[in-house]
Amino acid sequence: MKPSRISLSYLLLLVVLATCRVSAQLPQVVRGPYLQVVTPTSIVIRWRTDVPTDSRVQFGASRRRLSQAVTGDSLTTEHEITLTGLKPATRYAYAVGPKTGKLPKDVDQFFQTAPAPGSTDFARLWVLGDFGCSSQTQYDVRDQIINATRDHRPDVWVMLGDNTYNVGKDEEYQKHFFAHYQSQFFKNTPFYLTPGNHDYGGQITNLNIPYFKNFTMPTKGEAGGVPSGSESFYSFDYGNVHVVSMDSYGRLSDGKRMYEAGSTQIDWLRRDLAANKQPWTLVFWHHPPYSKGSHDSDTERLMVSIREQMLPILEEYKVDMVLGGHSHVYERTHPLKGHLGKNDTFDPAKHIVSAASPDSPNRYKVGQNGQGIIYVVAGSGGQLGGQSPGYPLKSAVYSNNKEGGSLLIDVKNKWLEVRMIGTSGQVLDQFTIEK
Ligand SMILES: [Fe+2]
Numbered sequence: 001m002k003p004s005r006i007s008l009s010y011l012l013l014l015v016v017l018a019t020c021r022v023s024a025q026l027p028q029v030v031r032g033p034y035l036q037v038v039t040p041t042s043i044v045i046r047w048r049t050d051v052p053t054d055s056r057v058q059f060g061a062s063r064r065r066l067s068q069a070v071t072g073d074s075l076t077t078e079h080e081i082t083l084t085g086l087k088p089a090t091r092y093a094y095a096v097g098p099k100t101g102k103l104p105k106d107v108d109q110f111f112q113t114a115p116a117p118g119s120t121d122f123a124r125l126w127v128l129g130d131f132g133c134s135s136q137t138q139y140d141v142r143d144q145i146i147n148a149t150r151d152h153r154p155d156v157w158v159m160l161g162d163n164t165y166n167v168g169k170d171e172e173y174q175k176h177f178f179a180h181y182q183s184q185f186f187k188n189t190p191f192y193l194t195p196g197n198h199d200y201g202g203q204i205t206n207l208n209i210p211y212f213k214n215f216t217m218p219t220k221g222e223a224g225g226v227p228s229g230s231e232s233f234y235s236f237d238y239g240n241v242h243v244v245s246m247d248s249y250g251r252l253s254d255g256k257r258m259y260e261a262g263s264t265q266i267d268w269l270r271r272d273l274a275a276n277k278q279p280w281t282l283v284f285w286h287h288p289p290y291s292k293g294s295h296d297s298d299t300e301r302l303m304v305s306i307r308e309q310m311l312p313i314l315e316e317y318k319v320d321m322v323l324g325g326h327s328h329v330y331e332r333t334h335p336l337k338g339h340l341g342k343n344d345t346f347d348p349a350k351h352i353v354s355a356a357s358p359d360s361p362n363r364y365k366v367g368q369n370g371q372g373i374i375y376v377v378a379g380s381g382g383q384l385g386g387q388s389p390g391y392p393l394k395s396a397v398y399s400n401n402k403e404g405g406s407l408l409i410d411v412k413n414k415w416l417e418v419r420m421i422g423t424s425g426q427v428l429d430q431f432t433i434e435k
Contacts, residue, residue, distance in 0.1 A: 026101075027053045031178050033096050033109065036216040038156065038190035039223045039236075040088035040114045044216045046080045047096050055079040056103065059094040063105050071099050080216065088116040109187045112155065117224060118278065119239040120413035126154035126189075127284075127407035129325025130196070131382030132164030132176035137404035138382030139180065140423035145406060146184055148421045154408070156238050157189050160325035160378060161196025161249075161286030163211070168199040170210040176382075192217075192236060194245045196286035196326060204251045207232075217245075226272040233258075233265050235272050241411055242278040244269065248285035248306060248324075257302075258285070259309040266313065273317035279435055280416060282409075283314060284323040288377045290343075292393045293327030293401055294386025298342040308340050311373070318371055320416070320433060325379035328386050329401035330420055331393055332429055335364060335372025339395060346394040362397070362431035374433070376418070380404035398429045 031048035045057050055072035070081050079096070086092065091112045095103035115121055126145055131138050145154070164177040178186065185191075199211040217234045221227035224237030225244070232247040246265055248258050256263035273281065289307035290297050297303040314322060315337055339351040353372030356364050364374075375395075384404040392399035405422040420429040 027051050027098060029096070031174065032182070032186060033094075034178075034186040035111050035188070035190040037082075037218045037223055037236075038111065038114050039218070040116050041086050042082060042084045042222065043086065043111055043113060043190065044080060044082050045094065045096060045111075046078070046216065049077050049079065052077050053098040055081055055096075056099045057081045057083060057094055057096050058103055059083060059092045061092065063093040063107060063109075066093060066095055066103075066105075073099075078213075086113045088113055089119070089121070106187065108183065111188060111190065114156070114223070114237075115239040117237050117239075121239060122152070122410065122412045123155050123239045123241065124149065124152055125238070125241075125409040125411070126157045127160065127323055127378055127409060128157070128381040129160030129286075129323075129377075129406070130162040130328055130379040131159075131406075132162070132172070133382045134176045134180070135382050135384075137380065137384045137423055138176075141381050141404050141406050141421075142180060142184070144421050144423060144425045145408070147425055148408060148419075154185075154189055157185065157191035158243065158284060158323070159191060159193035160284055160323060160381075161194045162198040162325060162379075162383070163193055163196065165198050165383075167201035168209055168211055169201070170214070173210055173214055192243070192245060194285050195232070195247055195249060197249050200249055204249060204257070207250060207253065224278075226268065226275050228268050228272075230264070233268060237278055239411065240278045240413070241280040241282060242276045244272060244281070244283040246283070246285040248287040248302070259305045261309070266309075269313060270317075273313070273319070276317070279414065280411060281317070281319045282321050282323060283319050286324060287326050288324030288331075288375060288379075289322070290333060290375050290393055290395060291324075291327035291329070291331055291377050292343060292388045292391040292399075293329030293331060293377060293379065294388070295327040296388035296390075298388070298390070311340060314373055319373050320366075320371070321374045321376060321418075323376050323378060323407075325377065325381075327377050327379045328383040329377060329399065330380055330405060330429065331375075331377040331396050331399045332418075332420075332431070333375040333393065333395045334397055335374050336395055337372045343390050343394050351395065364431065364433045366433060366435045374431075376407065378405075378407050378420070381406045397431075400428055403428060
């Protein structure tokens with residue numbers, strides 16, 4: 001029997017409806033894409049979908065020429081694709097999605113690989129601490145960085161811990177972390193981070209936290225530095241800057257906290273710093289050795305232990321700067337050496353090394369022999385305020401617990417400049433180091 005016109009139309013309608021239904025079920029990207037472990041020749045791209053799919057990243061010289069692709073076969077909602085064989089200091093456009101079909105293109109979806117190791121070209125780091133809380137301060141800090149970097153976007157982004165509040169749950173990352181930086185930063189600015197006590201939810205022995213699931217670290221030395229074999233601590237090179245990230249909170253699988261004698265973190269740190277060939281060395285972890293902000297390094301046992309046990313190692317290997325958060329303020333010390341006691345034991349004549357000249361107090365010149373370490377607390381990237389008895393630190397050149405902000409660190413060859421950009425857009429603190 002021949003099908004009637006009506007039944008043919010009905011069949012056509014069913015096909016159209018079925019197609020609509022399929023397209024309505026296309027997987028949606030609900031997190032990211034975001035960029036991890038940037039190296040001169042590789043990068044990790046991650047994103048989350050609402051339903052499990054396979055994975056594909058298309059990439060190339062421009063949005064119109066996404067000529068290469070890397071795919072993943074496993075069906076997952078947590079997509080993680082590593083691109084390799086890239087050129088150093090080169091910008092690529094990219095698109096993400098399932099293995100088949102047309103991928104949506106986005107003008108802001110690009111990444112730039114890290115410069116060749118040891119490169120002396122200009123590089124800009126953005127350093128942000130204690131931020132994921134959806135406060136006005138968090139939004140203003142972000143927006144002022146957008147304003148302040150119109151000439152040169154941050155090349156790499158460093159997060160100092162307490163990346164999300166209050167207890168580091170995945171939904172808190174979604175709401176207070178991923179929600180606020182996607183369009184301007186996550187899709188085009190690679191970041192490295194360290195965990196804080198809030199990322200751990202206050203449970204120092206719980207390593208099964210969303211922090212470790214959400215982020216990818218260079219554990220094999222693939223970004224420079226000695227392989228750590230652990231996502232809790234690692235290092236990377238960006239041009240001629242060596243950057244070390246350590247976990248100042250957790251009790252790791254060796255049963256020890258960072259500062260404890262014989263910890264795997266200390267053992268690795270020594271090996272990593274001894275092997276470092278770059279002229280600049282920055283170390284970051286969450287709990288600062290010196291603070292008189294919302295946390296007190298005179299009385300809080302963890303901060304005291306970190307100061308006493310870790311600083312001699314950092315001094316031995318001539319680290320330039322230590323970055324921390326935890327205290328919801330900004331504090332920047334003189335270049336220090338040998339100041340392991342409480343705040344009131346600080347003696348400028350004894351503890352300040354390579355002081356700046358009186359006519360340019362924020363210009364430091366580092367000589368061949370010995371240098372002090374500048375300690376910066378930048379814990380007001382979203383949270384703000386607080387002070388402890390004795391505030392401000394005697395060893396501090398500048399402190400601010402009234403206006404939030406974050407740091408831009410510009411490096412070019414033997415010159416390094418730090419600017420603290422406040423929520424008003426003003427540069428609240430600025431200093432340079434030359435070698
Ligand atoms: Fe903290």
